[in-house]
Amino acid sequence: MSNEDSPNERRDFLRKSLTLIPVVTLAGASLASPLSAQESSAKHDANKPAAPASHYEPSYFTAEEWTFLHAAVARLIPTDERGPGAIEAGVPEYIDRQMGTSYANGSLWYMQGPFNANAAPEFGYQLKLSPKEVYRLGIAAADNWCHQQHGKLFAQLDAATQDAALKQFESGKVAFEQLPAKTFFTQLLQNTKEGFFCDPMHGGNKNMVGWKLINFPGAxxxxxxxxxxxxxxxxxxxxxRGERA
Amino acid sequence: MATSMKKADAVIVGFGWAGAIMAKELTEAGLNVVALERGPMQDTYPEGSYPQVIDELTYNIRRKLFQDISKETVTIRHGVNDVALPNRQLGAFLPGNGVGGAGVHWSGVHFRVDPVELRMRSHYEERYGKKFIPEGMTIQDFGVTYEELEPYFDFAEKVFGTSGTAWTINGKNVGEGKGGNPFAPDRSTDFPLVAQKNTISAQLFQKAATEVGYHPYNLPSANTSGPYTNPYGAQMGPCNFCGFCSGYVCYMYSKASPNLNILPALKQEPKFELRTNAYVLRVNLDSDKRRATGVTYVDAQGQEIEQPADLVILSAFQFHNVRLMLLSGIGKPYDPKTGEGVVGKNFAYQNMATIKAYFDKDAHHTNPFIGAGGNGVAVDDFNADNFDHGPHGFVGGSPFWVNQAGTRPIAGINNPPGTPEWGSQWKAAAADYYTHQLSMDAHGAHQSYRDNYLDLDPTYKDAYGQPLLRMTFDWKENDLRMTQFMVEKMKKIAEAMNPKALKVSVKGAGSHFNTASYQTTHLNGGAIMGTDPKTSAVNKYLQSWDVPNVFVPGASAFPQGLGYNPTGLVAALTYWSARAIREQYLKNPGPLVQA
Incomplete structure (x- = not known):
């Protein structure tokens, strides 16, 4: 267990117990023995209706941000003929859970000023914004830009228009007021790939869909x-935690 | 005011490879030794226990084992007239933290040194003439020879449990046709263990390199090819190629580390004490700055503690040694304008280029999740001075290799050129190519220059209010010419594999140092060894010229960067220095070399 995750350990454990139920029921998969503790915990909650994985309630993101996040990660790693994408992997849940770690506060970085936001890219990240702040400002700016361009929020656009918007953010051709669009996009893409390929205990890569796609054997x-x-x-x-794909 | 502890015979600052070796050697000599490590205690259990260590997000992506740069980082600028900016996120290099230092999370490539690189300036002047070395290049001789160091390389390999294939032992060829390196210097004994198995990627490299006329050999690896017990009684199990090597604690007890190979013996030693969470602020000097009286550190509770000692060993990571010398006033700080002073001088790095080869799914399964950090196949045909540099007009060489250390998907998905970074095309390429690709490196030596140096930053501070170290560093014409030459030579190997696609990553003309892009953690110099106190900070025994009861082992002593990975030379030099302390210094404390 990483240090940064430990405060959420009990909560994550309980959540895991709940989200595992539909997996077992639908797939009929037999669970590995390390999960027996979770199975018994799940039985404890058996009188409650099983919540599907998508019913995760975000702790950090607002309802509007949560809608954007789902729509954006679904384009970054789409569900397509090659199989499940970021949504099935639980990437939004992963990102929200990361917002409760020291990473999200910028505590893993040197964050003393003075800051020089105009530094050349060879000097790496030079903003005073934490990942949490990048999301708060970036999602609002992205939705605002979409509304100005198309009269709709990002999530309301069709897939092709969404892709075109993401390319604009990626290239940095769009100017957001409070942070570079590219900084926001880079963080979103990095976190999306993390959520697609991390160990499932972090809340992403559910049913190991990311690993199965590329034939990575996990642990x-x-x-x-x-x-x-x-x-x-x-x-x-x-x-x-012993789950088998 | 600082609390003062009971005086120790020796205090050791930093408990990585150099600190652990010194602690073992000095307690064997009968000294009371206190080792101070700024990070926490960490070991195979629990930090490296299976399965929790098989976690890419926590270890590599969130940097679990690396230096906590929220408290202290370095600042970086490209030129002497620029304003340096802090390295806010770890990127180009990944120093360690905690017991074992970078020796916990390293890969395990365990080389000796090419003898030519120990006498770099003399050798180039002799073979090519003084004018061949470009203006502003400040390469020097180490002041010690391969023959002097050979017994210490040999012993370090036995401590580490290194796997490999010898070429000659006492002049007798034993490695021809078996994976030995024809360019390797002579050895007094064989490797403790035979070479590891070779991955498919390494086998492809071996075959292709042979086809183009190069001389492939097995990388010497401090990952065990079989069970092993070292001279200190430490036991290792065979490496199973788990693929979680660089950036991780080895759960299999197979990758050499200070924790696994030396600490168990030290724990039996009543004369040894290891204090963790002890952040050393400075070495304390007497009033004429000719003698160290001990060190001052901040403990886990934030209290300042003074640890008096007769002997001070600075064995922190390369740039921390330099910073502590500058903060303490040990030796004259280097000034790039005048070229005078020594502390901070000759800061050098590595000069890397990489080629990735992609195969059709029916051609090869390279399965890059299989890996061991020290394992692979290399060629030295263009390393050191193994070829005539005369027509090419640059200084330095480069080994090439496939070193499949284990590629995990968050950081490791790498698609053929032209693939978008996201969307269905990205996803399809990841699925089609992840298990059908390999990566090879030209791990180039890097030379030292008059204006690549280290000093204290005028603006940015650490969590304790002390100035950060400032790196002034950029690539020079020699470096760019060399890496472009090397990548062309390595490309011949890649092309001989008949790949479907190649991706070549090499610095182009006018490239500047990129702090955000990982290269290696092989940083060198700043407290360099040599024969003259005007041009070096420590003598050939790693003893400070200015404060003779301070010794400074580590890659900080290298006057320039090597083609090979530095850990093998760090370990050998530390044993060499310890031997001089035991056999000469303790009998007659004072300068071991008269200036």
Missing amino acids: RADFMDWVERDERYPFPPVSI
């Missing part, structure tokens, strides 16, 4: 017999 971490073999690795991924 197996023992390849002694596979080092010299030029062939597809045949075993599906496992997670730290």
Whole structure:
């Protein structure tokens, strides 16, 4: 367990117990033995209706931000003919849960001034904004820009127009008032990929959909017999908490 | 006022490889040793226990084992007239934190040194003439030879449990056709362990390098190819190529670390004490600044503590050693305008280029989640001075290698050129290419220059109110010419693999140092060793010329960067320095070399 996650450990554990129920029911998958503690905890809540994974309630994001986030990550890693995307992976939940860690407050970074927001890109991040603040300002600015351009919020646009808007943010051609659009986009894309490929205990990569897409074995971490073999690795991924895909 | 502790015979600042080696050697010599480590205690259990360590987000992405730069970072500028900015997020380099230092999260590539690189200036002047070395390049000789260091390389490999293939042992060829390196210097004994298995990527590199006429060899790796017990009684198990190596604690007890290979023996030693969460502010000097009286540190509760000692070992990470010398007034600070002074001089790095090769899904399964940090296949045909530099007009060489340390998906998804960074095309390429690609590096040496140096920043402070270290650093014409030459030579290997696509990452003309893009954590110099107190901060035994009861082991002593990874030379130099302390200094404390 990472230090930054430990304050949420109990809450995450309980949430995990709830979200696992529909997975078991729908897929009929047998759970690995490390999950037995969670199974018994789940039974404790058996009188309550099972909440699907998408019913996660955000702790940090407002309803408007939450709507934007869902719409944006669904374009960054779409659900398509190659399989599940960011939504099925639970990326919005992952990002919201990250907002409760020291990362989100900028506490992992050197944040003493003076700040020089106009520094050349070779000097890396030089803003005084934390990841939380980048989202608060960036989502509002992105929705505002979409409204000015198209008369609608981002989430109300069709997919092609959404993609075009994201490309504008990515390229930095759009000027947001309080932060560079590119800074906002870069953080959103980075967090989206984290949520798609992280261990499921962090709230993303549900059912290990990200790992299955690319054939990454997750926490197996023992390849002694596979080092010299030029062939597809045949075993599906496992997670730290023992789930099997 | 500071609380004063009981005087120690020796105080060690920083408990990575250099600190652990010194602690072991000095307690063996009968000294009472106190080691101060600014980070927390950490070890295979619990920080490296399976399965919780198999967590890319926590370890590599959120930087669990790396220096806490919220408290102290460095500032960086490209030129002497620029205003430096703080390195706010870890990027180009990843120093360690806590017990074991960077020796916990390193990969384990465990080289010796090419003998030419120990006498860089003399060798180039002899072979190519003085004019061949460009104006402003300040390369120097180390002042110590490979022959002097050989026993210490040999012992360090036995402590680390290093796997590899020898070329010659006492002049007798044992490695031809078996994966030995024909350019390697002679050895007194074989590697403690045979080389590890080679991944598919390494096998492809080996075959292609042979086809284009180069001489591939097995990388020497401080990841075990089998069970091993080192001279200190520390036990290691065989590496299983778990792929969570660089950036992680090894859960398999297979990657050498100070924690695994030295600390268990020190824990049995009543003369040794390790204090964690002890952030050293300065070395205390007597009034004429010729003698250290101990160090002052801040403990976990924020209290200032004074630790008196007869002998002070600065064995923190490269740039922390330099900063502590500057903060303490040990040696004359370097001035790039006059070229005078020594502390901060000759700050050098690594000069990397990378090529990624992508294969059709039916061609090869490289499975890059399989990996070991020190493992791979390399060629030295263009390393050091193994080829004639005369027609090419640059100084320095580069090994090339496939070193598949384990590629995890958050940071490691890498698609063929032209693929968008997101959307369905990105997703399809990730699915199609993640297990069908390999990466190779030209791990170039980096030279030192008059205006690449370290000093104290005038503006930015650490959490304790002390000035941050300032790096003045940029790539020079020599560096860019060298890396472009190297990448062309390495490309021949990549092309011989018949890939579907190649992605070449190399610095172009006019490139500036990018602090945000990871290169290596192989930072060198700033407290360099040498034969003359006017041009070096420490003598050939790593003893301060100015304050003789201070010794400064680490890559801070390198007058320029090597083609090879630095840890092997750091370890050998530390054993060499410790031997001089034990056999000469303790009998007659004072300068070991008369200026």
